[in-house]
Amino acid sequence: MSKPVVLEDVTGGSAKATHLCVLVHGLWGNPSHMRNVAKALRDEYSEDELYILPAEKNCGNFTYDGIELGGERVCAEIEDKLRNIEEQGGKITKLSIAGYSLGGLVSRYAVGLLYAKRILDDLECMNFTTFASPHLGVRTPLKGWHNTVWNVLGARTLSMSGRQLFTIDKFRDTNRPLLAVLADPDSIFMSGLKKFKRRTLYTNIVNDRSVVHYTSAITKHDPYTDLEKVNLKYLKGYEGVILDPDHPIALRPKLQQDTLLTDYEAIKKWVKSIPFMVTVGVIIPIGVVVFLANSAVQTVRSANRIKAHESGEAGLKIEQYRMPLRIKEIREEVEQAYEVLNSSQNQQYLAASDSEDDLAYDAEDRKLLKKERRMSTPGQPTLALTPDQFEMIENLDEAGWRKFPVHIQKHRHSHAAIVVRMDKESFADGWVVLKHFAGSEFLIPSDIDSSYSYTRGISDDAVIQHHVLIATFSPRSTDPSLRPNRKLPIARAFASTFFLSSSSFSSSTAEKEAQTSRLLLLPKSRAACSALFCFACRGREGLQI
Incomplete structure (x- = not known):
């Protein structure tokens, strides 16, 4: 290892x-x-x-x-x-x-x-x-x-x-x-x-x-x-x-x-x-006792901290609440005891019709439960x-x-x-x-040229919904705005261009022009593309590549 x-x-x-x-x-x-x-x-x-x-x-x-x-x-x-x-x-x-x-x-x-x-x-x-x-x-x-x-x-x-x-x-x-x-x-x-x-x-x-x-x-x-x-x-x-x-x-x-x-x-x-059944039958009962005892102590301590926090007197040092070494060693067992307790009950599903449990809720909540019951199916129960x-x-x-x-x-x-x-x-x-x-x-922008403005507010879903076409631009492009940033690592030298179709925008031509040169970045580990240039198309004839 x-x-x-x-x-x-x-x-x-x-x-x-x-x-x-x-x-x-x-x-x-x-x-x-x-x-x-x-x-x-x-x-x-x-x-x-x-x-x-x-x-x-x-x-x-x-x-x-x-x-x-x-x-x-x-x-x-x-x-x-x-x-x-x-x-x-x-x-x-x-x-x-x-x-x-x-x-x-x-x-x-x-x-x-x-x-x-x-x-x-x-x-x-x-x-x-x-x-x-x-x-x-x-x-x-x-x-x-x-x-x-x-x-x-x-x-x-x-x-x-x-x-x-x-x-x-x-x-x-x-x-x-x-x-x-x-x-x-x-x-x-x-x-x-x-x-x-x-x-x-x-x-x-x-x-x-x-x-x-x-x-x-x-x-x-x-x-x-x-x-x-x-x-x-x-x-x-x-x-x-x-x-x-x-x-x-x-x-x-x-x-x-x-x-x-x-x-x-x-x-x-x-x-x-x-082994799991032995754990449940022998070890877990001991862990449960320790867990409940520790919970009682920590609940009291927590209540005191909350009270001090609310009164503005929470200048407490973490060291005062560090557990002794012996307790630290059994913390994992305590946690496992809680997990077994938490998993001891099988999940249940909504009843097919109104039940006595519904009486605990108000009229609006009961209406919501009825709606969920109607949507529940045998193949996919709620x-x-x-x-x-x-x-x-x-x-x-x-x-x-x-x-x-x-x-x-x-x-x-x-x-x-x-x-x-x-x-x-x-x-x-x-x-x-x-x-x-x-x-x-994980999305992380690169240290890009200052002439490019980073795209704000463009989510992944928005890009997908715009049905983008992907094209790889040439490093030898005569248009400076399409050249890869030479300061970027070699792994990022090849960037893809996202051209958004003109139907994706209801704005005027001037507004479309303002959308150009906006940058959307992907993680560097994605092969051959870390920077995606988003351009709005100009005119009704569509993409001009």
Whole structure:
């Protein structure tokens, strides 16, 4: 196995870097959990191209304090870093954020604060990415008394973060859960999120016992509950790990499903599950006791920190809340205990008709549930989500996301493997995810000639909708505006030209002229093209190439 990555070796940047990427870890986490995400980015982009900041002011037990406080801490950390870089002679003009697990929600809150403080006005928002983040909370889709016992009581074990993740909190004076407010289309949080040119999420389809697929994928369906019934369709170049986001599955014929599992395969599958059953029966009960005891202590400490924060007396040192070494060693076992508890309930679906559970909601929410029932089909049943969650899905989907389902097969702990949280050979599938993120999905502009103005507000979807034609221009072109920038690396010497058809614009000829020479950039790792020149056609006769 290769030498473990040291966080300090792959983060930071030089004074030349104009693009800041902030990495935000999850619940119980620390900056080192994001070190391999940072390494994947650094392998693609030099310190002159990208400044990498791992957020560190909301780590460990401080993550109990809630999404709100975490977001405020991360926002303050970003502001401090922007100021610090400028004091050292640098200037950040572009911003990207990547959040893992709870860090995705903390990042969305921080983005709203940055938007409200008008800090984003001076920054070009490039990439917003989440890995296995519970956008809809961690509430297990359950009905009846199971919902009361598991989702309501379970929420009490994680202080404010727990109540917010299980959506039983009331955020300030809104009388709504914080996650619902985060997804409100009129909120500062959604306004800030929409400023990013690319919003991407990676979602585990199996074995994520912390953040199940429906919530990290922002969906009301889960076609991966029984993989024996579907054929998985993988993304070209990432076979075996990342599914094709446009066509991820195909249903298997019923006969094939029935005969798929032979007696031998069934026995083999049962034998493989023995270690897991031993863990559940022997080790987990011990872990659960430790987990609940630790949760009680941390809930009290968190409440005190929140109280101090609200009163303006939050001058607390992280060292005061560092756990003793012995407790640190069993933290992983504690986390696994929580995950097993969280996965002990199977997801349920909406009832075919009105049920007693509906009485807990008002008339408007009951109307929404009826609508979702009508849309539910046997082939694609709708999960038993809450009205708030259905509304979150609709609002978040309107913002536009590039969703990549991930199939981690080499390790049962897919939640940690997706970002290679630990240096294990069995986490190899996670490296495939990180290389896709850094090499194919991450947008970063080049140090281009000042005569070119960078395209603002042109999203990937907008380009696709305009049905562009791609043509490669010649380095010997007599038109200076079409010559590749000689200062760029050789790998970027060949750039593609996007000519937008005249039918794509309803503006006048003068306005079309004003659209020329606008630049849209792709990651440098994409072969033979990193700069895309967008030109509006002139006249009715179409393209003049």
